[in-house]
Amino acid sequence: MALVRREAARAASASGDRLRVACRDVIVGSGDALGVRSAVAGLADVTADLAGSGAALRELWRDPATTDVLVNGPTEVWVDRGEGLRRVELDVGDVRRLATRLAAAAGQRLDDAAPVADGRLPDGVRLHAVLAPIAAGGACVSLRRHVTRALGLAEWHASGGLGPLAHEVLGALVDCRANVLVSGGTGTGKTTLLAAMLSRAPGTERIVCIEEARELAPRHPHVVHLQARAANVQGAGGVSLTDLVRAAMRMRPDRLVLGECRGAEVREVLLALNTGHDGGMATVHANAAPDVPARLQALGSLAGMTPAAVAVQAVSAFDAVVHVVRRGGVRLVEQIAVLDLDEGRLRARLALVRPTGAGDLVPSAAWDVLARRLERGAT
Structure with missing residues (x-):
């Protein structure tokens, strides 16, 4: 079996069924006398080492x-x-x-x-x-x-992550091709919710997803995935998220999607969503929806944007901010906000919030603004 593990490196580039065939060939060709049970165990170990998270x-x-x-x-x-x-x-x-x-x-x-x-x-x-x-x-x-089968909004609703009103509003945001920013902490379900919303998009639309590592898996027939690549040790060959956003704009996307805004690429996203690319979506790390403006301005500064420039671009780019949390093992949509300007400063006003212990969102101060945007988009 030691020989199996040494020779298994030649199968490292295989995937799926080809990986299993390669591992089987390694085991059979090792020359060791293996019974059925030992061969099966060896195949599982080698496959786990090469294509999974390791036998241990x-x-x-x-x-x-x-x-x-x-x-x-x-x-x-x-x-x-x-x-x-x-x-x-x-x-x-x-x-x-x-x-x-x-x-x-x-x-x-x-x-x-x-x-x-x-x-x-x-x-x-x-x-x-x-x-x-x-x-x-x-x-x-x-x-x-990440989940191998994309959840839809209906599954989120069934699991308690969305109440009836939240379910209806998120569906309406997709249907009216609103630009949506999903915020939340690590592991709260931002990517999962984003995929659920994209799964509702009409099958005739072309979705271009841009990520550092592929995670988005919407249940949709026409999705193109672009993945960033780090530079090699000589500093060459790198393809950044900023490069990919620019490239995606030339790929005739009906929906331009950035898996996560975490750097200077936020400038390209804001510019793209301000040039007729409706229905776009992105995620961003934030503790709450009202904290999103500060986060966007911090990211914008990495691209040389002033707070005033970020504010003007963000208000025009995003129709809604959807904030998700994880509580008691359940991922919940807790807030939906709209971005606007307060004496030139960017702010996020809550349109819907989930009160403590409640199963659904309830209208808040900016609900009328969000409702008008949904009605305008539906016409």
């Missing part, structure tokens, strides 16, 4: 509730099954070796010259790995699994 972690992913696995050391493994992080008793062995093997499976380089890797494994798991000395305590691996 394979058992954790068998639980469909597992969304995140964090490896901080050989025996320090944390798992999130929807109720927050919990430490588990597991020895994954050499974390650096695990990290480099997984990075190779994701098509990324990870070594002393390139100590940080971010990518997606062939089985769909998102990988982020950091080596020492960047990670002071030793190599760290972060794995996140």
Whole structure:
């Protein structure tokens, strides 16, 4: 079996059924006397090493509730099954070796010259790995699994994430081709909600999704995915999100979608959504909808935009801000706001809020503004 693992590297570039065939060939060609049980176990281990999260972690992913696995050391493994992080008793062995093997499976380089890797494994798991000395305590691996089947707004409604009014409003935002910014913290379901909203778009529309690593999976027949690429160790070959937003504008998108605004690309998104690209969507990290203006201005400063420029562009670009939270293991739409100017300063006024303990959103101060936008878009 040691020979199997050494030779299995030649199958690292395979995917799907080809990966399994390659792994089978490695096992059969190893020359070892393997029974059926041993061969099946070996195939599972090699496949997990090359296309999944490693044999040592394979058992954790068998639980469909597992969304995140964090490896901080050989025996320090944390798992999130929807109720927050919990430490588990597991020895994954050499974390650096695990990290480099997984990075190779994701098509990324990870070594002393390139100590940080971010990518997606062939089985769909998102990988982020950091080596020492960047990670002071030793190599760290972060794995996140996104739903393989895109949820729709109806599923969000059925699970309690959306009440009747919120369900109707989000559907109306999609139908009237409003530009929507989804905000929330890490792991709150921003990408999942974005995919659910995009799944409602008419099948005749062309959706172009731009991401650092592919995560959006809307249930839609016409989706084009563009993925950023980091520069190599010589500093060449990089393709940034800013580059991709510019490229996407020339691809005849009916809906231009940025998986996450986290840098200077916010300028290109604001410009795109102000030049006739209706129905666009994006996500941004924020603690609450009223905090989104400060976040946009901070990102805009990275692109050399003044707060006044960001404010004017954002008010015109986005019709609504939808804020999601995670509470008690359930992802909830908690606020819907509209952006406007207050004496030249950008602000987010709440149109709908979820009171404590309530199952649905209720109208707030800016509800009439949002309602008019929905009515205008529906005409």
